[in-house]
Amino acid sequence: MSSTAKNPSIIRRSLRRTIFFIIAILAIGSTFEPYNQAQLAVVLIYFIGVLSVTILTGISGQISLGQGALMAVGGYSTALLMTNYSVSLWIAVPASIVGAGIAGALLGIAAARLSGPYLAGTTLVIALAIPTIANRFMSVFKGDEGLPVDVGYPPSWFTNLFGEPSYEEWQLYVALPFAAIALFFASNLLLSRTGRMWKSIRDHETAAALAGVNYSRQKIYVFIIASIFAGLAGALYGLRGLVGPSVYPVALSLTLLTAAVLGGIRSIFGAFIGTVIVVFLPDWIDLVLDNFELSEQVSNFMPALISSLLLILTVVINPAGVAGGHHHKHK
Amino acid sequence: MDTFLAALFSGTSRGAIYALVALGLVIVWRGAGVVNFAQMGQAMFSTYIASTLIQNGNSYWVGFFVALFAGAALGAFLDILVMRPLSNKKKTELLSSESMRAAIPVIASLGILGVLQALAGIIWAAEERGFPAPAAQEGFTVAGSVMPFTSFDVFVISIVLITLTMTTIFFKKTGVGLAMRATALNQEVARLSGIRTNFTRTLSWAISGAASSLAGLLITPTSNLSPNTLDLVLIIGFTAAVVGGLDSPAGAVLGGFIVGLVISFVTFYLSPEDVFISILAVLLIVLIVKPRGILGGKDSRRV
Amino acid sequence: MLKIENLTTSFGSVIALDGVSMVAQESKITTVIGANGAGKSTLLRTISGLESPASGSITWEGQSIIDRKPEDIVRAGIAHVPEGHAVISELSVEENINMGSLFRRRINKSDVAASLDEMYQLFPRLQERRKQLAGTLSGGERQMLAISRALVSRPKLLLLDEPSLGLAPLVVEQIIDCVNTLCRSTGLTVLLVEQNANTALGVADHGILLALGKVVADRPAAELKADSTLRAAYLGY
Ligand SMILES: Nc1ncnc2c1ncn2[C@@H]1O[C@H](COP(=O)(O)OP(=O)(O)O)[C@@H](O)[C@H]1O
Numbered sequence: 001m002s003s004t005a006k007n008p009s010i011i012r013r014s015l016r017r018t019i020f021f022i023i024a025i026l027a028i029g030s031t032f033e034p035y036n037q038a039q040l041a042v043v044l045i046y047f048i049g050v051l052s053v054t055i056l057t058g059i060s061g062q063i064s065l066g067q068g069a070l071m072a073v074g075g076y077s078t079a080l081l082m083t084n085y086s087v088s089l090w091i092a093v094p095a096s097i098v099g100a101g102i103a104g105a106l107l108g109i110a111a112a113r114l115s116g117p118y119l120a121g122t123t124l125v126i127a128l129a130i131p132t133i134a135n136r137f138m139s140v141f142k143g144d145e146g147l148p149v150d151v152g153y154p155p156s157w158f159t160n161l162f163g164e165p166s167y168e169e170w171q172l173y174v175a176l177p178f179a180a181i182a183l184f185f186a187s188n189l190l191l192s193r194t195g196r197m198w199k200s201i202r203d204h205e206t207a208a209a210l211a212g213v214n215y216s217r218q219k220i221y222v223f224i225i226a227s228i229f230a231g232l233a234g235a236l237y238g239l240r241g242l243v244g245p246s247v248y249p250v251a252l253s254l255t256l257l258t259a260a261v262l263g264g265i266r267s268i269f270g271a272f273i274g275t276v277i278v279v280f281l282p283d284w285i286d287l288v289l290d291n292f293e294l295s296e297q298v299s300n301f302m303p304a305l306i307s308s309l310l311l312i313l314t315v316v317i318n319p320a321g322v323a324g325g326h327h328h329k330h331k
Numbered sequence: 332m333d334t335f336l337a338a339l340f341s342g343t344s345r346g347a348i349y350a351l352v353a354l355g356l357v358i359v360w361r362g363a364g365v366v367n368f369a370q371m372g373q374a375m376f377s378t379y380i381a382s383t384l385i386q387n388g389n390s391y392w393v394g395f396f397v398a399l400f401a402g403a404a405l406g407a408f409l410d411i412l413v414m415r416p417l418s419n420k421k422k423t424e425l426l427s428s429e430s431m432r433a434a435i436p437v438i439a440s441l442g443i444l445g446v447l448q449a450l451a452g453i454i455w456a457a458e459e460r461g462f463p464a465p466a467a468q469e470g471f472t473v474a475g476s477v478m479p480f481t482s483f484d485v486f487v488i489s490i491v492l493i494t495l496t497m498t499t500i501f502f503k504k505t506g507v508g509l510a511m512r513a514t515a516l517n518q519e520v521a522r523l524s525g526i527r528t529n530f531t532r533t534l535s536w537a538i539s540g541a542a543s544s545l546a547g548l549l550i551t552p553t554s555n556l557s558p559n560t561l562d563l564v565l566i567i568g569f570t571a572a573v574v575g576g577l578d579s580p581a582g583a584v585l586g587g588f589i590v591g592l593v594i595s596f597v598t599f600y601l602s603p604e605d606v607f608i609s610i611l612a613v614l615l616i617v618l619i620v621k622p623r624g625i626l627g628g629k630d631s632r633r634v
Numbered sequence: 635m636l637k638i639e640n641l642t643t644s645f646g647s648v649i650a651l652d653g654v655s656m657v658a659q660e661s662k663i664t665t666v667i668g669a670n671g672a673g674k675s676t677l678l679r680t681i682s683g684l685e686s687p688a689s690g691s692i693t694w695e696g697q698s699i700i701d702r703k704p705e706d707i708v709r710a711g712i713a714h715v716p717e718g719h720a721v722i723s724e725l726s727v728e729e730n731i732n733m734g735s736l737f738r739r740r741i742n743k744s745d746v747a748a749s750l751d752e753m754y755q756l757f758p759r760l761q762e763r764r765k766q767l768a769g770t771l772s773g774g775e776r777q778m779l780a781i782s783r784a785l786v787s788r789p790k791l792l793l794l795d796e797p798s799l800g801l802a803p804l805v806v807e808q809i810i811d812c813v814n815t816l817c818r819s820t821g822l823t824v825l826l827v828e829q830n831a832n833t834a835l836g837v838a839d840h841g842i843l844l845a846l847g848k849v850v851a852d853r854p855a856a857e858l859k860a861d862s863t864l865r866a867a868y869l870g871y
C-alpha cells in the first residue's frame with residue numbers, strides 16, 4: 001500500500017480534487033439557510049459512508065449490507081469516549097475509527113470466505129444483530145435510550161475569527177474536514193496501484209490469483225479500509241444528537257447502497273451525486289407533492305417509493321449510475 | 332420439562348414456516364441464480380391482500396388462496412419486469428465481472444423490497460394489524476393441563492409438510508420439474524436441449540412467491556402484519572437456507588427446522604433479546620465449519 | 635443445408651471468427667479442423683445461438699437463424715454437443731437424455747419413450763447406468779450421453795465439438811464410427827469439429843481448415859488429408 005504515498009502525481013491530483021471540494025462546499029453552504037446547512041452536513045457524513053460502499057462494492061466487488069452496523073461501531077466508540085472520558089470530539093472521532101477498523105478486520109476475515117449473496121445475507125444478519133448488543137449490555141450502551149452526544153460549540157478562536165456560526169452551520173464545519181480527508185484518501189486509493197489491484201481482483205478473480213495476488217488477504221484489507229470510512233461516517237452521524245440503536249437501523253445500510261448505486265458505484269464523483277440525491281430527495285418530493293392534496297400516509301412513504309424505484313431503474317437501465325461515463329477517467 | 336416441551340413444539344411449528352421461507356429462497360437461487368431479498372416483501376404484500384379480503388367479509392379460505400395466487404403472480408411479474416432484463420442485458424463493462432454480476436441482482440431485489448414496503452405503506456397504512464388463524468391458537472388440554480401445542484400448530488406443520496412433499500414430487504417426477512432443475516444446474520446445456528429457460532426461471536419465481544406467501548399467511552397470526560414485520564423472517568429464512576445448504580432444497584427444510592428450534596430454545600431458556608446474536612452465531616459457525624451448508628454439495632458454485 | 639456467409643463473431647477486441655463462409659451439405663459429414671484457438675468452437679456456438687455474431691448470415695433450410703435463441707434453433711432441427719462432454723453431472727443418465735426431448739413431450743409423449751429406447755440401443759452402456767448420476771460416468775460414457783441428449787431432439791443437423799477430446803483412441807473410434815453410421819443410415823447432416831485432423835478427415839466427406847478465425851482451405855476431405863504442405867503450415871505435423 002505504500003505505493004500510494006510514493007506517487008506525487010496521484011497525490012497532487014487527489015489534493016486538487018479535495019481543495020476544489022472544500023471550496024465548493026463552503027461556497028454553497030454559506031448561501032444556505034440553517035436547515036439546508038444541516039442537510040448539507042448530512043450529505044458530507046453520508047458521503048463518507050457511501051465511499052465505504054464504493055470501495056467495497058464498486059472497487060473490490062464485494063457487497064455488504066452491514067455498513068450501518070460498522071457506522072454504529074464508530075458512533076458508539078465516539079459517544080463512549082466523549083461521555084465517559086470527556087474526550088474532545090476532535091480526538092474521539094479519529095480514535096473511534098480504530099474500533100471500526102478492528103470490527104472491519106473481524107468482518108473481513110469472515111467475509112474473505114464468502115462472496116456474492118452469501119456475503120450480502122451474512123452482513124445483513126450482522127446489521128440486525130449488532131444493535132441488539134446495545135440492549136444486552138444495558139449499563140454500557142444504555143439500551144434503546146442511547147447516548148446523547150453533539151458537536152457542542154465552536155472554540156473561541158473560531159468565533160473570534162469567523163463570528164458565531166449557527167448550530168447547523170457548525171455541524172457543517174465539523175463534518176467538512178473529515179469528509180475532505182476521506183475524499184483525499186479515497187481518491188488516492190482509487191488511483192493507486194492498490195486500487196487497481198483490487199479492481200483486477202473484482203474483474204478476474206482467477207487471473208488475479210494466478211498473478212500472485214493473495215486474494216483473501218486483500219479482501220480483508222478492503223474490508224478494513226471500508227470499515228474505517230463507515231466508522232468515521234457513523235461517528236459523525238451520531239454527533240447529530242444521539243447514538244442509539246434507532247440511529248443505525250438496517251435501512252441506513254440500504255440507503256448507503258442506494259446512494260452508491262444511483263450515483264455510480266465505481267466513482268467518487270458518483271458517490272457524491274448519489275448522496276446528494278438520497279439526502280435531498282425527500283425535500284424535493286415534498287416540494288412537488290405540496291401542489292397536490294395528498295394524505296400524510298402517501299407523502300410519508302413517497303421518498304422511499306421513489307428512491308427504491310430509482311434504484312431498480314438504475315440497475316436495469318444503466319447499472320453504471322448517473323456518473324456512469326465518468327469512471328473511465330479513473331482508468 | 333414443561334418449558335422443554337413448549338420450546339420443542341413452538342420451535343417445530345416455527346421451524347416448519349422457516350423451512351418454507353428457506354425453500355422459497357433456494358428455489359429462486361437455484362432456478363434463477365438470485366438470492367431474492369424481496370421475497371418476504373412479496374409475502375407481506377400478498378398477506379395484506381388476504382387480510383383486506385377477509386376484513387371485507389370474505390372467508391379465510393378465499394383470502395388464503397387468493398394470496399397464494401397473488402404471491403405466484405407477483406413473483407412471476409417481478410422476474411419478467413426486473414430480473415429478466417437484467418440477466419439478458421448485454422455484458423456491459425460493469426456487468427463483465429463475476430462479482431458484480433452477483434451483486435447487481437441483490438441490489439435489484441433490495442430495490443424491489445423498498446418499493447413493495449412503500450407501496451404497502453401507501454395502500455394499507457403503516458399501522459400494524461392482526462391476521463386471523465384458521466384454527467384455534469389455544470393449547471390442547473390433556474388430562475386437565477394445557478399443552479404448549481395448539482391446533483394451529485398442527486395445521487401449520489401439516490400444511491408445510493404437504494407443500495414440501497408436493498414440491499419434491501413436482502421437481503423429481505415431472506417434465507417441467509426436470510426442465511427447472513436442468514436450468515438451475517447448467518443453463519447452457521438446458522438451452523441447447525430446447526428448454527425455454529426464460530420460462531423456467533419465471534416459474535421458479537412464481538413457485539417461490541407462492542411458497543413464501545404461504546409462509547406469510549402462516550406466520551402473521553402469531554405476529555402482526557405491517558410493511559416491515561416479515562423482514563426478520565427473511566433473515567431467519569436466509570440463515571436456515573445457508574445452514575442447510577443454499578443449493579439444496581432438502582437442506583433448506585432441514586435448516587428451517589434447526590433454526591426454528593435454536594430460536595425457540597434461546598427464547599425460552601435465555602431471552603428473546605439474544606435471538607439475533609444466536610442466529611448470527613449459528614450462521615457464522617456453519618459458514619466456517621461447513622460453508623456449503625449441512626446438505627450442500629462439494630463442488631459447483633463457490634460460496 | 636446449412637449455409638454460412640461472411641460470419642464474424644468477436645469477444646471484445648478478440649475477433650474469433652473473421653468473415654467465415656462455408657456450407658454443410660445435407661446428409662454429409664463436414665469437418666472443421668484447425669489449431670487450438672482457431673475459432674472452431676465459436677463457429678458452432680454461433681450457429682447454435684449461444685453467441686451472437688457481429689455480422690454475416692446463417693441460413694438453415696432456406697431461413698435465416700441469426701438472432702434466434704438456442705432453444706428455438708434446437709426446435710428447428712440443429713442439435714449442438716458442446717466441447718467437453720457437456721452433460722449435467724447432478725442429474726441421472728436417464729434425466730440427461732430425457733432433457734433433450736422435453737420440448738417434444740407435449741406433442742408426442744410415446745415418441746419420447748421411444749427415443750430413450752433408441753439411445754439405449756445405440757449405447758447399451760448407458761442403459762446399464764441409467765439411474766446413475768452423470769457425474770459418475772467415465773469420459774467416453776459422458777460423451778455418449780451428451781450425444782444421446784442431442785440426438786433425442788431428433789435433429790437434422792448435428793454439431794459435434796471435439797468429441798475425441800481427452801478420450802482413449804478406442805473410444806474415439808467407437809464414437810466416430812457411431813456418428814458415421816448414423817449419418818449414412820439416417821441421412822443426418824453432421825458438422826464435426828476436431829483438432830484431431832486425421833481421424834476427422836478419415837470419416838468426413840468435406841473438410842474445412844480454419845486458422846485465426848478465417849477459412850484457409852475448403853475442399854473434399856480426402857484431398858485435404860493428402861495435402862501435406864497445408865498440414866505442416868496449419869496443424870504442425
Ligand atoms: N467467451 C470468450 N471470451 C473471450 N474470448 C473468447 C471466448 N471464447 C473464445 N474466445 C477467444 O476466441 C478465440 C477462438 O476460440 P475458440 O472458438 O474456442 O477456438 P477453438 O475452439 O478453435 O480452440 C480464441 O482466441 C479465444 O481466446
Ligand SMILES: [Mg+2]
Nearest residue numbers: 674675676717
Ligand atoms: Mg474449441
